[in-house]
Amino acid sequence: MDENEAQQVATTLRNLGIRGVVSPEDLGNPDGPWRVYDSADPDTRRDITDEALTVMAGRSRQSGPTRGFVIPQSR
Template identity: 40%
Template sequence: MDAREVAALHDTMRQHGIPGTLQPENPDYPAGPWQVVDHDGKDITEMTLAAAAAAARKRPTRGFVIAR
């Protein structure tokens, strides 16, 4: 994941309550690859991307069903 994709992922994580902290893999080069870490500093990028993709595909559970 590069710096351009970080903003979209951050928005999805915040919207769906997905935990994690986004940070560049190399703090001296923020335009390079980024990762998601948990509170212990463990890389959870793959799990977070999967959770974000699943949340984006999920349909709303509220609403009305009108039979025809």
């Protein structure tokens, strides 16, 4: 995901009450790919992007009909 998609994911995570920090894979390259991590500390953080997207998808399906946007996973 790029920075724009990352901001959308971060907003969705907050709205769903899911903990996670959206950050570039390489902190020195904010134009590169972004991921979801379990903490902001670059030395100890663990990539939880797939888990966060799975939870987001599961919660959005359980909530019933809603209006909004689909946030596709970037490849």
